[in-house]
Amino acid sequence: MPHAPHSPPLAFSNIEDVAVELRRRGGRFSGPRRAVLEALFAAKGPVPADEIASGLGGKLPVLELSSVYRSLEYLEEMGAVRHVHLGHGPGLYVLTGGTEREYLVCERCHEVTEVEAHQLDPLRREIRERFGHEARFSHFPIVGLCANCRS
Amino acid sequence: MPHAPHSPPLAFSNIEDVAVELRRRGGRFSGPRRAVLEALFAAKGPVPADEIASGLGGKLPVLELSSVYRSLEYLEEMGAVRHVHLGHGPGLYVLTGGTEREYLVCERCHEVTEVEAHQLDPLRREIRERFGHEARFSHFPIVGLCANCRS
DNA sequence: TTTTTTGCAAAACCTTTGCAGTTGG
């Protein structure tokens, strides 16, 4: 499947893959780091740190919020995780790898539409040609009116 | 949450125009509101609330930060002001009206490029056709690598 | 005078940090 995003997509398809890379870098695969990864693998979309800390509503271990932030920071540095800001709330964390997703948010009903990154490639080309800027829509969403709210 | 005024872009070209509309809505044209507007008219780009509060570096009156936030909120509700988030710092406020501007930010060198809104119309069309979403790029920037950092 | 708005202080919210103790390798 030919989609060539920008950076080499370290696709970690399971927790053990992350553990291996983490140890390769001299890191330790601690309880909290494992639990954060479990939460992220279990989550269906981007999640805030405090939801991870509270064990995604009860099924996973409860963690110290500051440790969650530190784990997320570490995992982000190693490229296993990224975060997005879809509005005014807290940052939301997702696993990288697999099919990269980007976000459209409706400013009226706040509906969030996930799209696969390569679906925005024509836009990226347009922007590159026009402004020389290589757009990633990976940190902030495209905000506007969804089809419903337009009418 | 991103709120852009959906109604016709009221273009206020000077402070008195805002004052008139403000009073028409039953509001009062107080000292702080005037000072906030002066700061925004004086600023060359989007500015954070605390810079407005401190009189843009000395030439304008010093205001209470909470009053600045309240004034900005009011002016935003009446469509004279909007705010953007160009990164992880505080929100940045700008006047609406006149030539609307949108922003491209380089994720490496943090350079901010202002573009006139209509320059993004082809992108908007593309997005509308593809996702039915009427994009405004007015609240978050388009983040990516600028021409320089790409090479 | 009446209602809105301000100033101040305090809190709320999200995130980071210092440090002593614990733990993974």
Next chain:
DNA sequence: CCAACTGCAAAGGTTTTGCAAAAAA
């Protein structure tokens, strides 16, 4: 064992809020 990591507590940065006093109309 020892560096890396965690828990806890505290602080940092941004924005909001409650309330009595001040000011606009």
